[in-house]
Amino acid sequence: MSPKKEYAISPKRSEDFPEWYQQVIAAADLAENSEVRGCMIIKPWGYALWERIQKQLDLRIKQTGHKNVYFPLFIPLEYLQKEAEHVEGFAKECAVVTHHKLEKRADGKLYPASPLTEPLVIRPTSETIIGAAFSRWIQSYRDLPLLINQWANVVRWEMRPRLFLRTTEFLWQEGHTAHANPEEARQEALSILNLYEEFIRSYLALPVVVGEKPESEKFPGADTTYTLEAMVQDRKAVQVGTSHFLGQNFSKANNIRFLDRNGKMEFAWTSSWGVSTRLIGTLIMAHGDDNGLVLPPTLSPLQVVILPLIKKEEEKPTILEFAEKLINQMEKLEFAGEKIRVEIDKREIGGGIKSWEWIKKGVPLRIEIGPQEISSGILTIKRRDKEVKEKEKLDLQQFLDKLPFLLSEIQQGIYSRAESFLKDHSRFIDTKEDFYEFFSSSDSSDKEIGGGFAYAHWDGSREVEEKLKEDLKITIRCIPYKSSYGDEPGICPFSGNPSKRRVIFAKAY
Amino acid sequence: MSPKKEYAISPKRSEDFPEWYQQVIAAADLAENSEVRGCMIIKPWGYALWERIQKQLDLRIKQTGHKNVYFPLFIPLEYLQKEAEHVEGFAKECAVVTHHKLEKRADGKLYPASPLTEPLVIRPTSETIIGAAFSRWIQSYRDLPLLINQWANVVRWEMRPRLFLRTTEFLWQEGHTAHANPEEARQEALSILNLYEEFIRSYLALPVVVGEKPESEKFPGADTTYTLEAMVQDRKAVQVGTSHFLGQNFSKANNIRFLDRNGKMEFAWTSSWGVSTRLIGTLIMAHGDDNGLVLPPTLSPLQVVILPLIKKEEEKPTILEFAEKLINQMEKLEFAGEKIRVEIDKREIGGGIKSWEWIKKGVPLRIEIGPQEISSGILTIKRRDKEVKEKEKLDLQQFLDKLPFLLSEIQQGIYSRAESFLKDHSRFIDTKEDFYEFFSSSDSSDKEIGGGFAYAHWDGSREVEEKLKEDLKITIRCIPYKSSYGDEPGICPFSGNPSKRRVIFAKAY
């Protein structure tokens, strides 16, 4: 028997995945719950992740011709009534502003005063208010395509909130576009889907399955909702982004009309798409381990942290000088088109505590520098993707030569591990029995864990969807978009009716 | 008589300044009112200005050791009650959320449903909710200083909104810090004041007067409010930023306590500070002219726009190729530490319309490129800070050599003009008669226009302040902070009582 291994996070993933997730967030100091139910406080390390996501995604959104704008937080209540399906979808979970003043009453307490004639809704998403502006801005085909995006906070009341994954207020980016014909609008929705996929693969090191949502899971008011579904380590799905082809639904509701090339008045075709702080929750659940967060080097706010090993005060100047020089040399190097991000942790706290902090925060590389490293010129490198105690010794020049390669190796390693995990837990299933077995683990240590992604035939009926939701809490995550994978017709194992192609079933967050 | 000059903006500044302001915003396509009263839609060119401000200011805030975070939009109503002055200041103008659902009634319309037990207030500023977190995060002097910042939207109900300058919802940055002693907290507030001043001077090309607010104009709950006051072209003041030393007021209200070095429990000293989208309104009013917006090159999203003069379709490829090469060469150059920002306007609309669009948007340099420019190798340069028709001819290499210098010249020119304006309309005033005359222009063409900044003595009483507010709509903008200017004692011209030093009186937005 080998000695019992110690981990930084308790419980381990295999013991209690949801609790492990909360503990990783606390250990990495990413966020915490505020006293307002469902609303989180994003702390510096968590917000730095969001800033990295914003920076990289914003670049891509701008490069494809979209301009950033800002629309009001408040939506007149009547706007939500304009699109029938949209009402049903969003009216349920809105924060409603009814007063615009507080007044102190006799008991010394504040009470809402000055009621609004028309209540205002905090935007759950901005299709309706942006649609109203589009109808003013768009007159002719010359005004099209209109391509805008905004970074904003939105509010959807959550009864069972979970940090990052499902919060009442969250941060996101929402793109809104209008086009002169349906092909172009659909193409827009699809090219954003590609953009998201590339970004999520290269910056979150996360493989995703892309496809269409079934009717039951569509965005309220969309013709087609395209989705990106990731698998996290309890084998559940997370919808990490969506892109909607809205057809003429919102342009009819908002009267977005234009004079086309032939002088005919026509309703525009629109799209909308977004990703949110949910990406951070997915990242944690997909890559984290029993020692905390694991960050892909492309995304990590810091790629290298230098930990000075100072035992005697008189060693300090030499060690810090050596470290500063090393930082200067590293900062001349690039990885993934950006300057390498490195910092020295000068805090006067124990080396062990300090080192564990950065492990829990998921920084890819740690370098310890003490008198021995300086005299020998040999650096001790520790990688977040290896065992905690594992070290690599490299002389200074070797290390500098190898640094971008090291980061790239870590990046690829994280991606590959997630990709293998996704493959290992994706399965073609052809009988109802196998399906129920797949999603009902008999292994008692595995209770919280769903089976993974089941590629199974489906007759297209709501009945089958509802039955599976009731029995197993399973939903159709998507009708995969890559046509080479499971797109042959077959028989629905639940009804015996014909099926056009396989769809992906999974438990989901 | 010279022929009548035509301007792009009607009315001119001298005719109707407030209306001119609205027209510049429309002509430059910066923003528009939404259907929600007091809430604006920031359009791409306006939002690009905000992004430039964010980028540069964020850099400076981070360089001085502050970390970005994100706190909830919602503040529990009871939080606002914690600090007595703060209640009085903010309770009046809050948006209050009272319900978290909408339900459809028999008439088919939506109504607020599911009332909240405790109403939520949309943050007018975040001292109270951040204070609650600080009280959890801070235990010991080792946790101090705590230096955070957030970029967020805030809401203060406005009865007389004006785009950018005063809107119900606005975008801003709010810094919040906690310190182990009062000196350090005050120093923080002052160094941020310096940071803002440097930023506003170098990026908005705007001179400001810095100083303290009198008691009556302080931030509700602050010990000292430091302010930056700019003068715009109708000679009114705009408060462009504030930095508050909060003493122990918020730490006592929120129980932010720490164990000091001597093992004694102590309340922390805090500061808070912010600038908002109001900076954009000030920029427009300070630098704009009768042809629209005028942007300082450091701030402008674009520094150079290339306008191809294509008369025949066959000239197009040569002209565009020439332009692209020119762009590549320009982008290798730097100005104010950043790559030069240049774009070509390829839209197929009339050259005159196109040129006027960029004039109205305030872009510093326009370059027209047609067959003549290509064959001669001589470029035609037009500067936004000169007359519309004025041009400079430079050969290609000369132009490239001179470009950073040209931008720097424009930058300095814009700053100098604003500085002269501020000086010309600032005056030491020693009698009540002169004071009233200064603020009561007898020139009828000047009706809307206040006198400027009056440096006058003040006895420190609320009576004088209230009388001047009533008679002239004049307030004390600040007690100037630079001690070399008007800080000798004297006699208050309004009461005859002694005065410690001169203060600045002005009309203000």
Ligand SMILES: [Zn+2]
């Ligand atoms: Zn497994």
Ligand SMILES: [Zn+2]
């Ligand atoms: Zn003047």
